Amino acid sequence: MQKFFEDRHRLFWLLHSLGWAGFAFISYLGSLFQELRSAYWIVVALDAYAGWLLTIPLRYLFQRIWHWEPWKMLLSLLLFALAVAAIWTVFRNFNYWEIYRHGFRPDSWTQYFRQTTVGFYVILSWSGLYFGIKYYQTLQQEKQKSLTASNKAHEAQLKMLRYQLNPHFLFNTLNAISTLVLLNESDTANKMLVRLSDFLRYSLYKDPIKKVPLQQELYAANLYLEIEKVRFSERLTIIYDIDEAADDALVPSLILQPLVENAIKYAVATQTAGGKIMIAAQKFGHDLLIEVADDGPGMVLTDGLPKGGAGGVGLVNTKERLAALYDRNFSLVLTHNQPRGLKVNIRIPFEVETTDETEA
Known part of the structure; x- marks a missing residue:
């Protein structure tokens, strides 16, 4: 009924x-x-x-x-x-x-x-x-869309917290800092502690329901990548290609995290020589285009998702959050990067913070 x-x-x-x-x-x-x-x-x-x-x-x-x-x-x-x-x-x-x-x-x-x-x-x-x-x-x-978006945002936050509080992740990070101290590289160790503190603070206190400027999301993603860079050293290369007009574009909070995390897990960590992660964003008409690509071994795609569910939870969650926030006015597409690797493209409406929102 x-x-x-x-x-x-x-x-x-x-x-x-x-x-x-x-x-x-x-x-x-x-x-x-x-x-x-x-x-x-x-x-x-x-x-x-x-x-x-x-x-x-x-x-x-x-x-x-x-x-x-x-x-x-x-x-x-x-x-x-x-x-x-x-x-x-x-x-x-x-x-x-x-x-x-x-x-x-x-x-x-x-x-x-x-x-x-x-x-x-x-x-x-x-x-x-x-x-x-x-x-x-x-x-x-x-109202239903708002509730769905709220639930998906909280779900994303919980998954983020579970990852951040993962003993393995913290062990690797603290172990890298300990190694730097033993090597008398206290300045680098101190920078690592600051990055870890900022990264945890952003993840714990940033409201995942609200949209934030892209530059803030890039800042958080960079903190995470800099922490991982200590683990992988020269094996990890990070490339940014951000259009200046896209810096202030509003994006869902924590939207980049699962994409970057998948790239580290499946493209960099699996290769002896490491790999590259490329993050790009640009304004195109009335849309914002975001791209996260790697040069890893790539994956077999089935119905737009990696075969076997690799990275599927984070990607499905991201797609559902975008659907709740933008209805049908978005796209999330996975394609093979050239000459190798995987590429994730996101298209959402281009929005910026208004004066009223800033004053509020």
Whole structure:
């Protein structure tokens, strides 16, 4: 039953039919107090059926004007409602004259439209109910998207925390710092401690629900990569190609982490000679394009994901977060890098922080 009401198409037909059935019932009850013949119920039924048919096209017209400017949408609504009301009035008068008055015809053709005002108010009421229900459904849909995005963000944060608090990760990092101390490279060891502290602070205290400027995400990714660079030394090469116009673009918090982590795990750590990780970003029209590529051994891709689920959890989670935040206005594509390796491309709408948001 819940699935039935969640289907907006089915719900429309149910409410649409019930609404016109209710109109027919109320109209017939009203006729009982006017001492009309019982045959009047046929006229009422035909009137309701004509209204049921004529308002169906309004649904598709209103879908087209839904995103118009308010004044254009209101003006179009009134014009459409008036046009449908006029046509419906002709049908109603014809039914009444033909069935109830046995073929009566008026002297003037203008009498065909003599009850247009009544019809206009009925169609206007139908239109108001349609927009009211559609607006309510849109609010519920946006609320659901917000809740989904929040859940995915918290899920990403929990996975990040699990990784950061992984004893193996901390052991490798602290062991590298200890080695630097034994080698009397205290300055480098101190820098490593600062990077580790900043990295953990960013991950622990940055709200994953909010979008942040790309430069902040790059800063966090760089902290992580610099920590890993101590482990891999010259085996890890990091290349950045960031368009200046993309620095302030808003991106989901922690969106780069699973991509960089996969590149380290599957492209750098698996090769004796190490590898390169390339992070690029640029503004392209109204979109922001982000690319994370490596020159590792690559993977066999199945349905856009690595075969066997390698890196699949982080990638699936990232795709679901993007879907929750941007609906269908995004893309996440995995391709083979040339001449070797794997490349992840993300396209999202280009957004920047407004003055109001900054002041808030």
